[in-house]
Amino acid sequence: MTFDSPVEQCTEAVETLRAMPEVDLGQVRDNKLAIVVDTVSKTQDRNVWDAVQQLPNVTDLAIAMVAFDEDKDENP
Amino acid sequence: MSQSMQTLSHDRRQLLKASALAAAGSLVTGGSLPVVQADQAVDDLPTGEGMSWNKAPCRFCGTGCHVQVGVEDGRVVAVAGDKAADVNKGLLCVKGYHVGGILYGKDRLTEPLLRQEDGSLKPIEWDEAIKIIAKRIFDSPETFAFYGSGQWTIPEGYAAQKFMKGGLSNNHIDPNARLCMASAVTGFLGTYGVDEPAGCYQDLDECDVLITWGNNPAEMHPVLFSRVTDRRSRGENVRIIDIGTRRTRTTDAANDYLEMDSHGDVPIALGIMHLLIENGTYDKSFVEKHCNFRAHPESGKTLFGEAISEDEFRKRIAEYTPERVSELSGLSVEQIRMLGDLFGDDDVKITSLWCMGMNQHTMGTAINTLVHGVHLLSGHFGKPGDSPTSLTGQPSACGTVREVGTLAHALPGGRIVANPEHRQQCEGFWNIPEGRINATPGYHTVKMFDQFTIPTDEGGDITTMFVQVTNPGQTLPNLNKLFNDKKNLADKFLIVSDVYPTPTTELADLILPAAMWVEKNGIYGNSERRTQQWFKMVDPPGDARDDTWMTIAIAHKLFEMGHEGMKDKDGEFIFAVKDESGEEVPIWEFDRYYDTNVDKHLFEEYRQFTTMKHKNLAPYDEYVKARGLRWPVVEQEDGSWRETKFRFSGFDDPFVAEGEEFDFYHSSTKDGRAQIWFHDYEPPPEMPDDEYPMWLCTGRVLEHWHTGSMTRRLAPLNRAMPTGYVEMNMEDAKAANIRQGEKVIVESRRGSCELPVWIDGRGRPPRGTIFVPFFDETKLINNVTLDEHCPISKQPDYKKCAARVKKLSEAES
Numbered sequence: 001m002t003f004d005s006p007v008e009q010c011t012e013a014v015e016t017l018r019a020m021p022e023v024d025l026g027q028v029r030d031n032k033l034a035i036v037v038d039t040v041s042k043t044q045d046r047n048v049w050d051a052v053q054q055l056p057n058v059t060d061l062a063i064a065m066v067a068f069d070e071d072k073d074e075n076p
Numbered sequence: 077m078s079q080s081m082q083t084l085s086h087d088r089r090q091l092l093k094a095s096a097l098a099a100a101g102s103l104v105t106g107g108s109l110p111v112v113q114a115d116q117a118v119d120d121l122p123t124g125e126g127m128s129w130n131k132a133p134c135r136f137c138g139t140g141c142h143v144q145v146g147v148e149d150g151r152v153v154a155v156a157g158d159k160a161a162d163v164n165k166g167l168l169c170v171k172g173y174h175v176g177g178i179l180y181g182k183d184r185l186t187e188p189l190l191r192q193e194d195g196s197l198k199p200i201e202w203d204e205a206i207k208i209i210a211k212r213i214f215d216s217p218e219t220f221a222f223y224g225s226g227q228w229t230i231p232e233g234y235a236a237q238k239f240m241k242g243g244l245s246n247n248h249i250d251p252n253a254r255l256c257m258a259s260a261v262t263g264f265l266g267t268y269g270v271d272e273p274a275g276c277y278q279d280l281d282e283c284d285v286l287i288t289w290g291n292n293p294a295e296m297h298p299v300l301f302s303r304v305t306d307r308r309s310r311g312e313n314v315r316i317i318d319i320g321t322r323r324t325r326t327t328d329a330a331n332d333y334l335e336m337d338s339h340g341d342v343p344i345a346l347g348i349m350h351l352l353i354e355n356g357t358y359d360k361s362f363v364e365k366h367c368n369f370r371a372h373p374e375s376g377k378t379l380f381g382e383a384i385s386e387d388e389f390r391k392r393i394a395e396y397t398p399e400r401v402s403e404l405s406g407l408s409v410e411q412i413r414m415l416g417d418l419f420g421d422d423d424v425k426i427t428s429l430w431c432m433g434m435n436q437h438t439m440g441t442a443i444n445t446l447v448h449g450v451h452l453l454s455g456h457f458g459k460p461g462d463s464p465t466s467l468t469g470q471p472s473a474c475g476t477v478r479e480v481g482t483l484a485h486a487l488p489g490g491r492i493v494a495n496p497e498h499r500q501q502c503e504g505f506w507n508i509p510e511g512r513i514n515a516t517p518g519y520h521t522v523k524m525f526d527q528f529t530i531p532t533d534e535g536g537d538i539t540t541m542f543v544q545v546t547n548p549g550q551t552l553p554n555l556n557k558l559f560n561d562k563k564n565l566a567d568k569f570l571i572v573s574d575v576y577p578t579p580t581t582e583l584a585d586l587i588l589p590a591a592m593w594v595e596k597n598g599i600y601g602n603s604e605r606r607t608q609q610w611f612k613m614v615d616p617p618g619d620a621r622d623d624t625w626m627t628i629a630i631a632h633k634l635f636e637m638g639h640e641g642m643k644d645k646d647g648e649f650i651f652a653v654k655d656e657s658g659e660e661v662p663i664w665e666f667d668r669y670y671d672t673n674v675d676k677h678l679f680e681e682y683r684q685f686t687t688m689k690h691k692n693l694a695p696y697d698e699y700v701k702a703r704g705l706r707w708p709v710v711e712q713e714d715g716s717w718r719e720t721k722f723r724f725s726g727f728d729d730p731f732v733a734e735g736e737e738f739d740f741y742h743s744s745t746k747d748g749r750a751q752i753w754f755h756d757y758e759p760p761p762e763m764p765d766d767e768y769p770m771w772l773c774t775g776r777v778l779e780h781w782h783t784g785s786m787t788r789r790l791a792p793l794n795r796a797m798p799t800g801y802v803e804m805n806m807e808d809a810k811a812a813n814i815r816q817g818e819k820v821i822v823e824s825r826r827g828s829c830e831l832p833v834w835i836d837g838r839g840r841p842p843r844g845t846i847f848v849p850f851f852d853e854t855k856l857i858n859n860v861t862l863d864e865h866c867p868i869s870k871q872p873d874y875k876k877c878a879a880r881v882k883k884l885s886e887a888e889s
Contacts, residue, residue, distance in 0.1 A: 024093065027101040034100035036093050 001033045001052070002060040013055040022048050031059075131158060131703065132610035133600050134172045135593045136781040138226075138468030139163060139297050140602025141172050142703050145594055147613050152176040152594065161703040163277065163606065169298040171781055174790045178593065179614070181576055181789030185589035186618025197587065202619060202666070205586060206626075210633035212540045212569055213244070217641075219539040221248035221524050225546035226257065226470030226477050227782075228623070229598035230607070231678040233476035235627045235651070236544065237488060242506045243631060243641040243650055247493055247518030248538065250484045252546040253470060253477040254521035255553075258869035259435040260466040261478055263444020266370075266379055266868075267452075267751050270490060270689050270742035271478050274723040275427070275463030276604040276706060280304050282461030283427035285315045285418065289341055289447060290433020290875070292839075294325035295778040297431070297467055305329055317415075319344065320433070321773060321875075322803070322847055323840040332414075335842060338771050338876040339760045340405030342439050344412065345446035346757065347401030350393045351416025352453050358420070359455025363752070366738050367452050370751040377867050379441075380744045384754065392754045404757055419454040425461035426451070431469060432775065436874040440866035442755035449752040458725040458738055468603040470782070475601015479691055479707075480682065484518035489685030493517055505684050507644040520870040522863055525552055528568060529561035542571040544623050545590070549580035550783040550853055553872040554863040556827045559583070573623055578785050579853050590623055591616035597675040599699065605720075607693060608704035612670070624678070625669050632664035653677050689742060690731045724750075760876050761864040764844065768824060768878035770808075771845040774857050775875075777838070784851035800852030802831040802881065805843045809835045814883060822848060824879045827859030833881075846881060850874075 003010045007028045017023050017035065022044065026034030035052075039045045053061060127148040134141045142161030146154035155176040159166035188205040189197040213220045222240050224233060228251065240249040264271045280286065280303045293301040307314050318330035319341065327333045336344060352358040369389040373382040384392075398409040398416075405412070419426065428451065434443045444466070451457045451464045468474055481488050491498035499513040519527055519538070525548065530536030552558045562568055562583050572584040575592045595616040599609045628651045635642035635649050644650050653661045653672055662668045676696045686693045692708040694717040699705060705719040710730045712718050722728040724740055732739040740750045764771055779797035780787040787793045802822055804814065814820060816835050821828050831848060841847050848857040862877040 024097065026097045027104050029104050032104040034097060034104045036096045036100065038093055 001035060001058055002062070003031045003033070003057045004059045005057060006031055007033050010057040013057050016055055017052070020048065020051070023052070127153070129156075130594075130611065130613055131161075132594050132598075132613070133471060133602070133608040133704070134168070134175050135178060135227075135471060135786070136171050136175065137297060138470055138473055138603045139299055140471065140600065140604070140606055140608055140704065141168055141299050142608070143168060143172060143175060145176060145613055150614050152179055152614055158703065163602070163604075163704070164299045167299050167302060170779060170796075171787060171793065172299070174787075174792055175593070177790045178786040179595065181786075183576055183789075184617050184620070185575060185577065185581075185587060186620055187589055188619070189587040191585045202621070202629075205588060206629050206633050208586060209542065209571055209630050210637060213630070214634055214637050214639060216539060217244045217246055217639075219537055220244065220246060221250075221519065221528065221538045221541045223521070223524065223541060223543045223546070223548060224249065224251040224476075224482055225544065226251055226253035226468065226473030227545045228472060228476045228482065229596075229600060229675070230472060230475045230480055230682065231597075231599060231675040232545065232623045232627070233472070233480045233482040234488065234678050234682045235624045237480055237482050238506060238650065239627050239631050241487065241493065241513050242502065242508050243634075243639075245512055245514045245641060247484055247514050247516065248524060249482060249518060250521045250524055251477045251482050252521070252548065252551060253473045254483070254869075254871060255436070255551060255874075256432060256469045256871075257435060257473045257477065258483075258871035259437060259440025259444050259866050260430075260468075262379055262441040262866075262869040263448060263466075266381070266441060266445045266744075266753065267448040268724070268740050268742060269744040272474055272605055272691075273463070273465045273603070274458065274725070275460075275465045276721045277303065278721055279427040279461050279463045279465055280429075281307070282425060283314065284424040284461065285317060285426045287317045287319065287426065287428045288326050288330075289319050289428060289430040290321065291430045291467070292320070292324040292326045292775070293429060293431075293467065294329060296469070296776055298778065300467070301326065301329075317418075321771070322842065322845060325778075325838065334407050334411050334415075337404075337406035338773070338845075339437075339439070340407065341434060341437075341443050342446065342755065343396060343401040343404035343757050344407060344415065345443065345450050346393065346396035346755075347398055347405070347412045348415050348419050348450050349446075349453055350396040350401070351398065351413065352420055352450075353390055353393055355416065355420055357416075358453045359422075362455040362457070362738075363453060366740065366749050367752050368745050368747070368749045369754065371754045379868055381751075381753065383745070389752070389754055392756075396757075419450060419456060422455070425459065426454075426456045427461060428464045429467060431467040433875060435466075435869075435871055437871070438761050438864050438866055438873045439755065439758060440871050440873075441868035442753070442866075445751070445753040446755060448750070452750055452752050458722065460722065463722075466603070469776075471602065472600040474603060474605065475599065475607060479601055479686070484520050484524070487513070487685075488682060489687070489691065490689030491685070501688070502685075505681070506650065507646065508650065509645055512641065521548075521552075522558065522865055522870060522872060525558040528570075529558060529565070531565055532567055536565075536568075539567060540569045540571070542573075543580060543584075544573045544626070547574070547578045547580045547783040547785055549578060549583060550785075550850070550856060550858065552863075553858055553861040553874060554826050555856060555858045558863060560859075573626055574785070575620070576785050576789065578783065579856065588626060589616075589618060589620040590626075591620050595620070596622045596624075597673065599675060599679060602704070605691075605706045605723075606704040607699055607707060607709075609675075609696070609699035611700075621666050622669065624674060625663070625666055628674075629664045629666070761873070762862055762876075762878045764878045768880045769844070770879050770881060772822065772824065772860065772877050772879035773841075773845065773847045773875050774850050774861060775847065777849045777851065780849070780851035782851070783853060785853070788851070788853075797851075800831055800849055800855040800857065801834040801837065803834050803837045803839050803841050803847040804881065805841050805845070806836050807843050808846075808881075809833060812881065812883065814881070819884045821882045821884060822846065822857070822860055822879055823882065824860045824862070824877055826862070829855055829857050829860050830884065831855055831857075846879065
């Protein structure tokens with residue numbers, strides 16, 4: 001996540017994130033914060049994505065890794 | 077679900093979460109990329125009842141990361157980064173983390189399939205398949221061609237090489253590495269007289285400056301790039317200079333981004349050398365002691381060129397002033413002077429890194445030798461961290477292609493077919509009659525497919541082709557000319573061994589189901605001269621079989637049919653393997669193939685070839701114990717085997733004469749010196765014009781490897797990067813009224829391809845340029861690319877051709 005100011009100044013957004021059971025917070029540097037989102041469905045995934053994007057001060061979300069628990073075969 | 081599998085699933089979920097956090101963290105702290113820390117040692121990994129772990133190098137790129145492979149109930153159920161491996165020290169990238177899943181796509185090929193007259197495929201028995209192939213070869217051995225790969229294991233490539241050159245007296249064997257590494261090979265040969273980098277990955281740990289020349293290691297070799305960015309997180313200073321034609325994830329981590337025009341690398345290298353001479357900052361002592369100057373003769377371009385004097389070199393390089401280089405390259409005069417000053421500074425250690433950007437180039441050999449020349453002229457050579465280092469895109473491009481020599485002109489161990497002494501040595505090692513090896517080089521890749529797709533009565537003299545372990549129907553340039561034309565040629569017969577259906581199998585007449593990765597024994601050779609071995613861990617599905625077995629079975633069928641070439645001087649089968657009692661093991665029967673370790677037999681035979689060019693290998697059993705060893709590997713007085721990190725440097729290379737600081741002992745001038753080349757800049761073969769106004773560059777993305785035939789079967793990777801796309805500059809898109817995600821047609825004079833647009837996407841191309849990754853088989857960008865190639869290496873230029881982008885609606889109207 002990238003904020004429009006240093007992460008420590010974005011207390012409202014960080015507190016909201018901390019309260020979300022699907023979200024774990026990771027490393028912080030300047031305006032950036034690493035998070036992991038763990039959900040049980042694509043719908044919930046989407047809801048979290050939308051909610052996080054709408055938090056105050058958030059300017060960008062970049063995906064570093066995607067993984068699925070049910071590692072089913074999938075043909076293109 | 078068993079208890080152990082439940083535990084595994086829970087552990088796996090936790091591991092995934094930790095991995096994801098590490099990946100995201102790496103983006104936050106290093107500006108880097110998703111590299112996944114496997115933070116469990118082997119001993120800590122889940123070991124449910126019956127579960128075992130064993131080492132194997134990753135199946136994907138040329139980095140050579142080792143993974144620990146977890147097997148339970150005959151199935152790979154987990155992988156982890158191997159902490160005991162020097163290459164990756166427990167790290168894996170997102171592809172490596174999922175490598176185990178490549179075995180389990182639901183459309184694995186499991187039985188031989190023969191194309192019928194109506195176009196359908198009919199399952200047949202292996203015996204019949206082998207007979208069909210052997211008969212076609214027996215009837216016309218000289219029109220048969222074998223197309224292989226840098227994904228071939230060393231024994232697979234060696235068996236194919238021996239079958240063709242030692243058995244059929246036919247040199248029409250070439251690998252897909254012609255499309256990715258050939259210019260690096262000719263660059264090394266032209267400079268040092270012998271192939272492959274002098275340095276190793278340790279350079280990345282010790283350099284002060286890393287220059288990426290048209291190279292995006294952040295996505296293509298992420299574990300290696302993390303070795304550099306991790307140094308920053310430890311407080312070390314390492315400056316990254318990215319020279320490229322578009323911004324990439326490597327640019328994000330770079331201190332300096334130097335955006336060049338397409339083909340600009342050649343004048344940049346010439347400009348640096350100009351400044352080193354003009355400023356008097358070149359390394360006079362190093363050049364006097366260890367270098368010669370070289371250029372192409374007036375009569376034409378050759379690999380080794382002709383000697384020129386230092387004065388002549390100075391005269392020619394004087395033309396490449398910073399101002400002229402700026403015009404040719406697109407860099408500013410200040411940027412060129414900055415590079416000149418940098419290389420003129422003795423107090424920093426500089427590592428240059430490159431891969432396809434420099435190799436897939438109509439001046440591929442030239443730019444490779446020029447970058448070596450920049451390092452030699454400046455003396456930034458031969459010390460840890462101070463070195464030109466090329467990377468490979470395939471797991472055994474070095475081991476199987478370059479060392480085993482599975483190229484149309486080559487023989488194992490750096491020998492060439494055109495040299496009578498080399499042929500004689502080979503015939504001796506293979507115990508075959510003198511004169512068996514054909515002295516005329518065979519067809520290189522582009523020529524081979526051209527001859528295969530030209531009608532026979534119009535001179536297309538390749539009529540049967542066997543493709544193993546690669547996917548030319550997607551990777552060849554200008555596919556309409558070099559591959560798709562096969563469709564209407566009834567007398568041309570394409571045999572393809574693969575693990576999944578691909579664009580290549582779509583036109584195949586006979587499809588052979590192959591075993592892959594840990595379904596068979598194997599040995600790879602990675603980018604840093606490291607040879608790595610693994611054992612078979614699980615069975616392949618259905619009737620899938622090893623590629624080496626296929627080659628041996630065809631050879632034996634020919635032997636049974638009385639083909640003289642399949643016999644050695646004593647009348648024995650050329651692949652004969654004897655057991656301890658002297659009885660021949662029938663390795664051509666698949667159910668007896670694993671009665672012995674065929675890989676070991678082939679490797680020990682191949683080892684004999686490795687000393688001529690000082691690429692000495694240790695016995696097979698040493699590689700069983702190790703996580704790879706970098707050649708030359710020499711035996712010590714105590715019986716142990718010592719690898720070599722830095723070649724040609726007296727402090728480490730056992731073949732440098734005692735007391736010498738450097739010794740280029742395979743110098744083409746036979747004087748222990750390396751060659752500093754001069755090449756004049758030549759414009760690209762095709763430039764944007766009014767009709768086709770954009771530069772098209774093709775390449776790869778982090779999530780997918782090669783043609784995506786394996787990674788697109790992995791749900792996490794496929795969902796993360798589900799489709800090919802065209803990256804466009806925002807201003808270009810606005811000017812053409814093209815919106816984000818809109819489908820467009822990318823077309824050139826050769827063909828077209830429909831793609832969604834990603835405006836200012838992951839890579840950010842400057843105005844007038846577009847980028848398309850080639851991994852998506854549903855969007856074949858190589859219908860568009862150019863088959864023009866380097867005259868020395870014969871490697872095509874996938875990085876620049878003239879193209880245009882049309883809105884789909886406009887194209888339809």
